[in-house]
Amino acid sequence: MNINKTSLIKRIVHLFTYHPWLKLIALTLAVIVWFYVRGEQPKP
């Protein structure tokens, strides 16, 4: 059951206001994981 679709602006605002800290921590972890895995992989 749904009435209206949310506007694009609302969605973008929601993207930055919904759990901003969680997003930042997740980004930090993603960067760390990427560099760790990259370091573990054998160089061609």
Next chain:
Amino acid sequence: MHNILFYCRLTTEITILWFVIYQIMLFFEGTRGSQVLRGIIMLFLAFFIFQKFNFTVLDWLLQKLFGISVIVLFIIFHPEIRQGLAKLGKRRIFNVNLKEVELDLMLNEIGKASENLSHIKIGALIVIERHDPLVSYLQSGVNIDAYVRSELIQAIFTPNNPLHDGAIILQHNRISSAGCILPLTDKQEINRLFGTRHRAAIGLSEETDAIIIVVSEERQDISLVYKGRLYKDLGQEELKIKIKEIFKIK
């Protein structure tokens, strides 16, 4: 050219990783598992630092610990994994749009029933289905399939009625089922003043996007629960506005 390709790949890989990690963290947010997840993140960071600074003994110890912890994690996160897989398996087949007039009529009836029930100190639990299907919860109750009328809602929740225990589930502007059993929340930080009815409402809202209205018989107030959040002490009009707001958010 080679550099551009490398940076494109790097950005895409990190974005995908970020999205997966964020979804996992969001999934555990507010549950008992979030504390365990925080501990794992701390251990992971420590492991990364030990490796960077060549602390061989500590690094070896943590590597062994991670090896055995996979099984332990499955045991600790068993309910969350089950819940997550259930969410993944959900598929929306029909997306029924409810007209604003129909919604208004339904909300009027719900509001009237909630207010009357709270005045006469009778508790109630009303669930409005949105996108996530509530089939498994419908099956735990008795099929009704009737128009939403305040008199009927009040009759269902009147004590000594065989259906008064449990929740009623509303689907497409009709009362589908009554006496439905809802899952209880694992949240520990919920105020002790709230009873099983509120815990069940929060429990369901954590698993689905349903809107749940709780009428407390002790405190004689009306609350609304949506996506794990509880909005308490609402009047008939406030309740209507809040539900309409939620319906307008996809």
